[in-house]
Amino acid sequence: MNRFQQLTDSLTIIAIFIVITLIALLVFELGYRYGRWWQERTPEEKEGPTGMIVGSLLSLMAFLLAITMGMASDRFHKRHALVLEEANSIGTTYLRAGYLPEKEALLSRKFIEEYVLLRTGSGDTDEVSSRIAQSVVLHEELWRTAEQLAKNNPHSPVLALYIESLNDTIDLHETRIAAGIYSRVPATIVILLLLGSMLTMGMVGYNAGLTRRRSPVTAIVLIGVLAAVITLIIDLDRPQGGFLKVSQQPLIDLQQQISPSTSSSQ
Incomplete structure (x- = not known):
């Protein structure tokens, strides 16, 4: 993550919207005043193709906004x-843990229940980092148990099914990260996108200054x-902390299925 993304992630979505709006208004006003000053300085000079250039810039910005919106x-x-895929994978792993010997099955299912609790959580960057670290610890505990059983029963087909689903769950953890x-x-x-938007608004203001006609409402x-639109793009692109958040409902439903007593007590 670079410094620009760190900066935007540190701001709330409302703050980002206000900052972009205020800067754009300032740029528009400066462009308008400069356009009026230039027209007063050279009254004999015609407006030229400024209006056509402004129209082209607006079209270009609309195209760039559409592409960036699609990416986000x-x-x-x-x-x-990935949340749904991970919920399905964890659920399969939990069920297949029943193939293990009773002691290992109870221990593995306990670890999986703790793991689901970690995966349903969200929060700031520090909390997310802590949950990731705890998830890795549980991966190691689950894999250590499966590895020991595999050494003792190298030809067990049901154990192979459990290990396959456990491996998929661990892989999905990295994929989600x-x-x-x-x-x-x-x-x-x-x-x-931001610089182009500011330049476009400056040119819109400049063109209004040349013609001495502007509509504040417009x-x-x-x-x-x-x-x-720019704020929406930034919000869609943020992993957490915005208005648009990825629903964790599939994992929450899984948590209620495998540990209803724990879910009801929270």
Whole structure:
């Protein structure tokens, strides 16, 4: 995670929206004042192709917004799909743990119940890091038990089924980490989107200054919509801490199925 993503993740979604809106309004106003100053300085000069350039910039920004929105949306839906896939994998592992000898089965299922509790949690970066570390410890405990049983029963087909599902669960843990923490919209694209938006709003204000005609309501609506779309992209791309959060309901349902007494006591 680079410094830009660390900065955006440290801000609330509302704060990001307000900052983008205020900067865009400032840039628009500066562009308008500069356009008026330039027109007063050179009254004989015609407006030129500024209006056409502004229209082209707006079209380009709409195209870039659509592409970036698609990238962020795809990553968001992937994280959502991985929650369901992980819930199914953990549930299968829990059921197949019944194939183990009674002592190992009870111990493994206890570890899996603790693991589900960790996977349903969410929070700030420090809490997420702690949950990941605890999950790895449980992986090691579960794998150590399975490994010992495999050495004692190398030809057991039911044990092989359990180990296969356990391996899938461990792999999905790494996949979710990659999708949630590292698979983000490249910061370069988001920065380009922000800079392009500010440049476009400056040109819109400059064109209004040249013509000495501007509509505050139109400018506010345009800036508000632009800021809302960019904020939505950032929110979709954040692994946690925004308005749009990946539902953990499949894991919550699994937790209630395998440990109803624990779920009801919380």
